[in-house]
Amino acid sequence: MGIVRVYETDDYWPEYGLLLLQDVRGRAADLQENNPPRGNDGTSPAGTFAGAGAGWIAAQAGNDQVVVRLELHDAPPEPDMEFDDVLETPYHAASGGLALCTLTGGSPWQADFDLDDAVRYRVRIARRGDTWLLRFWSDAALDPPVWLARSASAVGGGGNGWHEELPHGLMEVAYLVGNLARDHGGWLTVEQLDQWWRTHHHPETGLDEPLWPDPARRPTTGHADLDQRNADQRVAALAHQAKQQGRVDEIAAELGAAPVRTRREALPLLVRAGILQHEEPDRFRAGRPASVDTVLKLPAERVRQLREARERSRFSSLAEDVAAVLRWAPTMPLEVSAALLAVRLLVDEDNLRGAVAYAEKTGLLHVLNEEPLRLIWGRRPEPALAEPVKVEPALPEPAPAEPAESAIREEMGDDEVEAFLSEVLDVEEVEAIMSQIRRTLRPSEAAAQGAGPAGSPTAQFFVSGIRPKKRTVPDLPPLGFPPRAGMIETNGTVVTWHDGNPVELARLGGRDWHSKDYSRAVQTRHGILVMRHGSPARLVSDTGEMTEIGEIGTPMVALFGDGRRVAHRVYEHSGRSTRNQLKVVDLADGSSTNMPWPQDRDIHMLGVHDSAVYFTDRAPETPSVQERVTMRWVPGSDPQQHPHQLAYIDPLSGTGIRPATDGTTVIRPDGTTVHVRIDSRAGLVPGAGALWTVRGHPPAVTLFPVEPDPTAQAWWLPFDGVTRSTGTYKMSPTWEDADHVLFPYGAAYIEAGPATGVRLSLRDGSTERLPTSSNIRLVQYVEPLLTP
Numbered sequence: 001m002g003i004v005r006v007y008e009t010d011d012y013w014p015e016y017g018l019l020l021l022q023d024v025r026g027r028a029a030d031l032q033e034n035n036p037p038r039g040n041d042g043t044s045p046a047g048t049f050a051g052a053g054a055g056w057i058a059a060q061a062g063n064d065q066v067v068v069r070l071e072l073h074d075a076p077p078e079p080d081m082e083f084d085d086v087l088e089t090p091y092h093a094a095s096g097g098l099a100l101c102t103l104t105g106g107s108p109w110q111a112d113f114d115l116d117d118a119v120r121y122r123v124r125i126a127r128r129g130d131t132w133l134l135r136f137w138s139d140a141a142l143d144p145p146v147w148l149a150r151s152a153s154a155v156g157g158g159g160n161g162w163h164e165e166l167p168h169g170l171m172e173v174a175y176l177v178g179n180l181a182r183d184h185g186g187w188l189t190v191e192q193l194d195q196w197w198r199t200h201h202h203p204e205t206g207l208d209e210p211l212w213p214d215p216a217r218r219p220t221t222g223h224a225d226l227d228q229r230n231a232d233q234r235v236a237a238l239a240h241q242a243k244q245q246g247r248v249d250e251i252a253a254e255l256g257a258a259p260v261r262t263r264r265e266a267l268p269l270l271v272r273a274g275i276l277q278h279e280e281p282d283r284f285r286a287g288r289p290a291s292v293d294t295v296l297k298l299p300a301e302r303v304r305q306l307r308e309a310r311e312r313s314r315f316s317s318l319a320e321d322v323a324a325v326l327r328w329a330p331t332m333p334l335e336v337s338a339a340l341l342a343v344r345l346l347v348d349e350d351n352l353r354g355a356v357a358y359a360e361k362t363g364l365l366h367v368l369n370e371e372p373l374r375l376i377w378g379r380r381p382e383p384a385l386a387e388p389v390k391v392e393p394a395l396p397e398p399a400p401a402e403p404a405e406s407a408i409r410e411e412m413g414d415d416e417v418e419a420f421l422s423e424v425l426d427v428e429e430v431e432a433i434m435s436q437i438r439r440t441l442r443p444s445e446a447a448a449q450g451a452g453p454a455g456s457p458t459a460q461f462f463v464s465g466i467r468p469k470k471r472t473v474p475d476l477p478p479l480g481f482p483p484r485a486g487m488i489e490t491n492g493t494v495v496t497w498h499d500g501n502p503v504e505l506a507r508l509g510g511r512d513w514h515s516k517d518y519s520r521a522v523q524t525r526h527g528i529l530v531m532r533h534g535s536p537a538r539l540v541s542d543t544g545e546m547t548e549i550g551e552i553g554t555p556m557v558a559l560f561g562d563g564r565r566v567a568h569r570v571y572e573h574s575g576r577s578t579r580n581q582l583k584v585v586d587l588a589d590g591s592s593t594n595m596p597w598p599q600d601r602d603i604h605m606l607g608v609h610d611s612a613v614y615f616t617d618r619a620p621e622t623p624s625v626q627e628r629v630t631m632r633w634v635p636g637s638d639p640q641q642h643p644h645q646l647a648y649i650d651p652l653s654g655t656g657i658r659p660a661t662d663g664t665t666v667i668r669p670d671g672t673t674v675h676v677r678i679d680s681r682a683g684l685v686p687g688a689g690a691l692w693t694v695r696g697h698p699p700a701v702t703l704f705p706v707e708p709d710p711t712a713q714a715w716w717l718p719f720d721g722v723t724r725s726t727g728t729y730k731m732s733p734t735w736e737d738a739d740h741v742l743f744p745y746g747a748a749y750i751e752a753g754p755a756t757g758v759r760l761s762l763r764d765g766s767t768e769r770l771p772t773s774s775n776i777r778l779v780q781y782v783e784p785l786l787t788p
Contacts, residue, residue, distance in 0.1 A: 005072040007113040011573070012068045014061040015102035019068065019132065020044060023055035024111045025095035036142055036328045037092055038377045044103075047320035048154045049085050049147070050125045053327060054092040059125060059132065066130045068100060070113045073137040076122070079148070080133065083126035089145035090328050091121045091136070124148075144328040147321070147346040154321065154347045155354070156313040161292035161306040162275055166251070167244045169211040170266045174275045177267075178286035187283040190267070197263070207264035211248075212241040216661045219677045222702040222712025223695065254296060311358060319359035321345055322352070326365055326377045333368055333376045341373060477718060480759055480768030484736050485523040485782035487756065487773075490514040494521075494528060494540050495773045496782075502773030505544040514730075514744065514778040520555035521782040525563035526587045528782055531555040539587060551585045551592050558608040561651060563785045564588060567613045569605045582613060584635050593635045606630070606646055609654040614646060615639075643671065648684065652738075652788045655688035664691060666706050678704050678712075685762070686786055687738045694731045701733075701741065701760060715765035717743060717758060729757065734781040739763050742770065742781050757781070 012019070037053045045051050050059035071077075080086055096118075097111030115121060115136060122139035126132070126149075147154075163171045173193075180196060181188040194206040202209045215237040218230040248260055248269075255272040258265065267284060270276040274289035289295070291310070293303045325344065326334055342352040356373070359365050366380035367373065486496035492508035508530060513519050519532040527541040529549075537552035557568040565586050572579040580603045582595040595613070597603070606614040613635075616628035630646045633639040644667045646656035654669040659680035666674045666688070676682070682691040682704065691704040699717040704710040719728055729743040736742055736759065744757035755769035756779045772779070 002074060003071050004074050004116075005114065006069065008067070008069040009100070009112075010067045011065065012100055013065050013102075014063060015104060017060060017063055018044070018046060018103050019059040019061035019066065020101045020103060021057040021070075021098050021134075022101045022108055023094040024097040024099055024108050025055070036330065037090070038327045039323070045320040045323070047324055048317040049127075049150070049321075050087050050089070051145075051320065051324045052089045052091045052123060052125075055094045057091060057098075057123065057125070057134070059127070061127075061132065062130075064130060066132055068132045069134070070098070071133070071135045072113075072115055073135055076137055076139075077124070077135050080124060080126040080135075083128045083133070083149060084151035085127045086148040087125045087145060088148060089123060089125070089324070090139070090142060091123045093119055093121060127151075142328060142330045144325045144344070145321075146344050150346050154318045154345065155315065155351045156317065158310040158314045160289050161309070162273060162289055164306065164309070165292045165296065165298075166273075167211070167248065169263065170248070170260070170270065171275075173263050173266045174270050174286070177270075177276055177284050181285040187279060187285050190264070190282045190284070193284075194264075208262050210262055211260065211266070212245065215241075218661075219663045219679060220712070221679045221693065221695070222704065222714060223700075226695065251296065315351075315355045315358035316362075318345070318347065318351065318355035319362065319364055322355050322359050322375075323364040323377070326375055329377075333374045335369075335372055335374045337372045475718075477758060477767040477769055479755065479771055482771055483734075483742055483759075483781045485784040486521075486528065487779040487781045488513045488519075488521050488530065489774070489776045490778040491776065493774075493776075494530065496528075496542075497773075504773070505542075506538075506540045506546050508538065514747075514780045518555070519780065520557075521780060522557070522559055522566075523563075523782050523785040524559060524566075524587055525785070529557075529559075529566065529587065531557065547590075549585065549587070549590050551583065551590060556605070558605060558613065558651070559785070560584075560608050561610060561787060563787075567605060567608055569603065569615075582615060582633065584613065595633050595635075596638055597633075603631075604628075606656075607649040607651055609649050609651050611635075614642065614649045614656075616646075644673075650684045650686065650688045652686050652786060653688040655684060657682075657684055657691075666691070674706050675708060676704060676706060677709055685738055686735050687788075689738060694733065696728070696731055699729055699731070699743075701762070703762060715760055715762065717760060718767060720749075734783055735786070736784055737786065744779055744781060745777060747778060 014020075039053065044053075044056050044058035046058040046060050048060070050057070052058075093115055095111075096115040098113045098115065099108030099111050101108050116138060118138040118140075120138070120140045120142075121136050122141075122143075124133075124135045126134075162174075176196070177188050177193060180193065184192060190207070197209070198204075198206040215234045217234065220227055221230070251257075251273075252259055252269050255269060257269040257272045260266050260269050267276065267278075271278045271284070271287075273292075273295065274287050276284050277287040278284055291306070292298070293306050298306070322341075322345065325341070326332075338349050338352055342349045345352060347355075356365070356367065356375070360367050360380070363379035365375050365377055367375060482497040482500075482502070486494065486505075488494055488508070490511060490513050492510050492513050494505040494508065495502050496505055497503065505528070510532075513532075519530070521531075522529045524539070527539050529537060529539050529552075531537045531552060531554065533554060535553060537549040539547045539549055541547070552566065552568055554568060557566040559566050565584055567582060567584050570579070570581045570583055579599045580601060581599050582597065582603065582605060584593045584595075586592070597617075602618045604616045606616060608614070611634055613633045615631050615633070617631050617639075618628045627645055630642040630644060631639045632642045644656065645658055646667065647658050649656045656667040658665045658667065659682075660675075661680065663675055663677040664680050664682045666676060666684075668674075676691060678691065679693050682693050684690075685692050685703070688706070691706060691710075693702045693704075694700070695702070698719040698721075700714045701717070703713045703715070717729060728746055728749045730746050731743075734742040734744075739762050741760050741762065742757060743760065745755070754772050754775075756772045756777055757770045758767045759770055760767050770781075
């Protein structure tokens, strides 16, 4: 008896509190419906602690990093007595390969842990603190799950409903008092609470901060419609605050408390509600409040909702545990005494019956008998209804036929049909319909082969007479010069132009290279540097030769003005530690220089100007209210603090910007500042001659001179009037120079002509289409090397 195989990691982060293991072949959903495990519907119910099914294991693990160890044994292992929570359950393997996953991460394709060739296993899932141990052994028997240890009650607290009745601002005070009081020996003074609030949130106001601060008046966007939208949103926010304040005033009056306008004033109300306890002169701790529906006068419907929520809180997880026993029961119905089932679940009999009732109410199971319990998986079948008498409705008189139009459509060839559709539909809709038409017989063809036309989609199209509303097609701008530095097609082909002709430099392989979210291409003195998350960067020379640069594994780089070096941040996470480091890589030979700086610091690179790298720094575990410090590092020396806090630095001029709620502050290299009252999301035009923003639906670039109250200049991009979730263009443009910006087309936009996007001139607002080198439209433009 021993261990056959082990896998262990100390670097697993549960998602939404769920530890999840899945079979790499899927969830074995092809099992017979009435055979265990039942309920192969794609869910992973973990119940009070954990659960397992066909190809999945899930456990309640919280949101912190945990240690996970998987073991395969050749026989049942010794009991795990030192663990706080223990469950034994069957497990059905589809392939034997298991992978640690996340809830939204998709299906795994590579196993972390391999079982043997068996299908049926038993797994003992054990937890102690943040350490998880899962021990597997082959077991063909179908003994349902059994809970061997519980560190907490299997029944939820039920909730008192106050957090649903009082606004978040008040309950936040209650939660803070409860948590901080434990850290201060049981009681918390107002002074201690005020100091914590000043340190972590608002240094100026502390507890005297209003419960509902005045919503910010957003500065102008340069567009009347967007400014009106922002103003309307502010009015709606004020109305919502007024409604919340009115409800708090009602509750305060009912409890005999003073009106509440600040967090400090919330303390007496929370004491009156029983949520906090008070001890003279000014000490507080968490109380034991009664249910809100027994304290406040609430509408009957509200009381019903609160009581249902309380029942759900108490029994929903335990109900999933009861369902887990039924999932693995060898036969249906499961007949067992309530006492024995309670022992299996490690709960008392009263709570078991409450969970069974809730499980039946929510359709997890249905009960045939109370004692002994006879339980069947799934919702109780609805009683059969008597078949109603069918009354045939009178048929309406047929509409007059349209022989002329139908005859014309019958005589149309595929090219004529496609031309007709192109007048009234989008290109992608035309392609879909024509594909269907070409696979289906025309009415005359069907008749010739003895088939009736009634069921033919093509016949229905020809006879229907439907004419969709024609969309607005903009006048296409002229075809212009190719993108200055080239582009990468979505399939990874690197293309540049020489003497007006496209040249394929290299093929990177892969797909989705058009997305700037994952990849990037930058022109350098040594060629085109192509980067992608999680992969070594590649440098493509003018002759197409590719050189791998393993030092760079992220698109987040900044190019020095000499075009020969790049700076990037290395972020590494191993176990329970992280490492941040700034590096400068010489593209000529791949050598690198590390910045002398503690690697446990929270740093973010801002950019490069001249020979210096700019970054922000903050010590570990520093309260978020503390602003980051901007630093400047020249390779070969120690970093120095910059006198101004920056969010971005222009590589050409050295001008920086810092956003605020009421605008954007521009910081010149000489230290002078200009606060520009515009949208705080504005960026700097290369060279810092102006600020700019983009908008979609309809798309435009808006320019603002660097002055306190600027007059906006909007340049509109061609737009077909169709509002798409992805937009006509990808709104992450590429600056070709200070006067021209490139916008690639979005994935959902298909326009006539061989083009990949448009070039916008900021001098006069003119646009021109950018040619493609093939029939591929989705591309990413190479960022040109810009020099002062």
